[in-house]
Amino acid sequence: MTRLLSYLRRDNEGAALVEFALIAPTLCLMLVGLFDMSYNMYTNTQLTGAVQQSARNSTIEGATAVVLDAKVTEAVKDIAPDAKLTFKRTAYSEFSDVSRPEDFTDVNGDGTCNDGEPYEDTNGNGTWDQDRGTSGQGSARDAVLYEVVVEYPRAFPLAAFIGISPNFRTSTTTVLRNQPFSQTIDKSGFGNCG
Numbered sequence: 001m002t003r004l005l006s007y008l009r010r011d012n013e014g015a016a017l018v019e020f021a022l023i024a025p026t027l028c029l030m031l032v033g034l035f036d037m038s039y040n041m042y043t044n045t046q047l048t049g050a051v052q053q054s055a056r057n058s059t060i061e062g063a064t065a066v067v068l069d070a071k072v073t074e075a076v077k078d079i080a081p082d083a084k085l086t087f088k089r090t091a092y093s094e095f096s097d098v099s100r101p102e103d104f105t106d107v108n109g110d111g112t113c114n115d116g117e118p119y120e121d122t123n124g125n126g127t128w129d130q131d132r133g134t135s136g137q138g139s140a141r142d143a144v145l146y147e148v149v150v151e152y153p154r155a156f157p158l159a160a161f162i163g164i165s166p167n168f169r170t171s172t173t174t175v176l177r178n179q180p181f182s183q184t185i186d187k188s189g190f191g192n193c194g
Contacts, residue, residue, distance in 0.1 A: 029162070
């Protein structure tokens with residue numbers, strides 16, 4: 001019996017197979033994770049390029065939002081066929097106005113537009129807004145914030161193993177100025193905060 005135990009202790013045949021069996025799941029998970037990350041980075045790069053191209057094209061006279069969105073959708077779906085895209089455009093009179101609130105006179109000094117304080121209604125909707133932009137493509141010489149959100153099922157079955165969402169979500173934005181192909185529409189006015 002002692003001789004058998006001594007022989008088994010010195011015998012290392014099959015040790016590499018056991019070691020590989022212990023390491024293989026971690027190695028496979030790391031490789032799938034790397035493939036998933038690379039695929040998502042590539043898709044995000046394609047999305048950004050498509051949005052930039054579409055935004056440049058949107059400044060041309062006669063360009064319509066439907067056609068431009070279709071081109072972005074086509075570019076993304078070439079890579080991620082099951083992708084769902086959401087588009088949003090917000091027009092501003094100047095680049096510096098993007099995502100800024102409408103101006104108001106803070107009479108009571110509390111930092112909020114209230115108690116009948118006067119404000120400049122730059123988007124013409126009759127109320128003071130935290131974002132002075134108007135929804136849509138805007139008019140001539142407007143700066144347009146173009147946002148696209150893409151969500152699609154992950155290409156690799158990684159989510160179930162590490163507890164992440166089975167869908168990947170990414171977004172991109174760009175801001176460009178419309179060309180002066182028509183007259184600028186003045187939407188601004190004045191009002192009092194409620």
